[in-house]
Amino acid sequence: MSTENLQEEKKYNKWIVALSVIIPLAVAALFGIKLKDFGIDVEPLTFLPPIYAAINAVTAIVLVYAVISIKKGQRKQHENLMKFAITLSVLFLVMYVAYHMTSDSTKFGGEGAIKYIYYFILITHIVLSVAVIPFVLITYVRAITNNFERHKKIAKITFPLWLYVAVTGVIIYIMISPYYV
Template identity: 35%
Template sequence: MEKELSDNKTYLRIIYLVSILIPIVVALLILFPAKFGAGDWVKLLPAVHAIINSLTVLTLLAALIAIKKGNVEVHRAFMFASLYLGVGFLISYILYHSNVPSVKFGDINHDGIVDEIEKAAVGTNRIVYLVILASHILLSILVVPFVLFAFYYALTGQIAKHRRMVKYTFPVWMYVSITGVIVYFLIKPYYF
């Protein structure tokens, strides 16, 4: 099975395709929300996203502890839990952004525009938020192919490549998960 996976170029093409399509679909939905009429309940999803990101932090830490103790099976279970949480997050995120316009930090009166008075009221907090958000978004886009390749290498028994990949992928995935929670709590006052 491992040999079949490692020799199959189809899996590599899928990784590249998914890595390209995810940011494109998300960007289109944020720029042009489709309004599929899911109802007002979707406005609860940002809190769910923060919970998913928090759980991802915990599963990633548990996976790290397990592998440091040499327990490959427990490590694998927690890594798959992290992956499933990521997929769940992505589905929920797409559902949310296909129904609700993006909320702007500092939009105190909820009119969709952050005017000069609102900018002055939130001060440098807006800059801090935007820097954290920008790093979160950029790294969330960049981490996807690395996570998928790390899983691919692990599942195909290419452990040396897997280790090299996760040396950088793990901290970035952790950063993205942690900043996802931070971004939620920073923007929460501006949700409807």
């Protein structure tokens, strides 16, 4: 790896750190804000959960297809699929925040073992959705700075984390959907 590529990669470090902190904090802050509390009369966006669950499903499929593409040596297709996966994740995040700013959170109503399974999946999903942000950003930066060996190393960690977050997002929706009002 050239020092030029490494220097180029390092230029992005401040952005990676900033976004890795700002995104979860902003989501947490906005999650707690209800527009109606500020006198903004907005209909609850109750139609969004199945849409953003579908976006999670598509993201998971895109991630798998992107890995298959790179293994076949289809670098440009892999690049396009990864950009699409990032776009889908941003779209999910916007819809998720919009839903929670206009609607009350839904409580899981299951009992017994299923309740513990749900909360295990939910907690690991939330923790890993925060943890995956810097991994995605670092992986992306290493690709755009042509540090492909370093990109490949971290992508082996990023892929399963991101895939887990996408798939568990769908599972969480399926498990909680009977309890939506």
